[in-house]
Amino acid sequence: MTRAHTYIDSELHLLCSACRKMVPHTRFNNNAKRGFGKQSRCKDCHMKLRKENDKKYYKRNKEKIAARVKKYRENNQEAIKAAIKAYQIKNRDRINERKRAHRNANLEEYKKKEAAWRAGRKDIIKEKNRLWRETHQDEIKKARKQWYETNKERHLKNHRVWLTENPDYQRNYYYKNKKRIKVNQKRYLDKLKKENQNDS
Numbered sequence: 001m002t003r004a005h006t007y008i009d010s011e012l013h014l015l016c017s018a019c020r021k022m023v024p025h026t027r028f029n030n031n032a033k034r035g036f037g038k039q040s041r042c043k044d045c046h047m048k049l050r051k052e053n054d055k056k057y058y059k060r061n062k063e064k065i066a067a068r069v070k071k072y073r074e075n076n077q078e079a080i081k082a083a084i085k086a087y088q089i090k091n092r093d094r095i096n097e098r099k100r101a102h103r104n105a106n107l108e109e110y111k112k113k114e115a116a117w118r119a120g121r122k123d124i125i126k127e128k129n130r131l132w133r134e135t136h137q138d139e140i141k142k143a144r145k146q147w148y149e150t151n152k153e154r155h156l157k158n159h160r161v162w163l164t165e166n167p168d169y170q171r172n173y174y175y176k177n178k179k180r181i182k183v184n185q186k187r188y189l190d191k192l193k194k195e196n197q198n199d200s
């Protein structure tokens with residue numbers, strides 16, 4: 001039985017068994033067993049059917065496929081990492097451009113995220129520094145003392161120069177810390193008194 005066909009503008013057209021349309025013969029895949037050496041379904045219908053079947057297959061075997069992918073990833077970690085790295089190097093400009101475009105399209109969201117990240121880092125760094133200081137108290141004291149000893153002359157000289165250049169400072173400092181200074185003076189005088197009493 002010959003297959004249903006026709007010629008349009010002298011080009012052979014075959015009936016597609018799926019969409020039931022006359023389709024140019026070049027739009028069929030080859031199959032020697034079928035009439036005119038072409039498959040019964042046109043390429044479009046073939047593709048459509050394949051996609052549907054793939055979808056059905058995936059739905060039916062979701063867990064199995066996920067497990068297979070997971071196992072493959074676990075067995076090929078290094079190779080996958082290397083492939084990703086190679087891809088990133090090869091496509092660096094394109095990837096950066098895409099990132100930039102995405103960032104510009106979502107600027108507010110990005111700014112919020114970046115600020116949150118920075119704030120989070122700040123706390124982490126603060127805590128790290130605090131822990132370090134806590135466990136290195138003696139070293140810090142020693143270093144501070146040493147720094148003071150080696151820089152004493154320079155430091156005092158600088159301070160004296162600075163005070164002559166900022167005559168208001170001493171006066172302001174006194175007003176600002178009047179209470180504290182008086183308490184210290186009193187404490188110092190009391191101490192002197194006590195020492196005198198002990199001496200006599």
Ligand SMILES: [Zn+2]
Pocket residue numbers: 016017018019020021023041042043044045
């Ligand atoms: Zn078709």
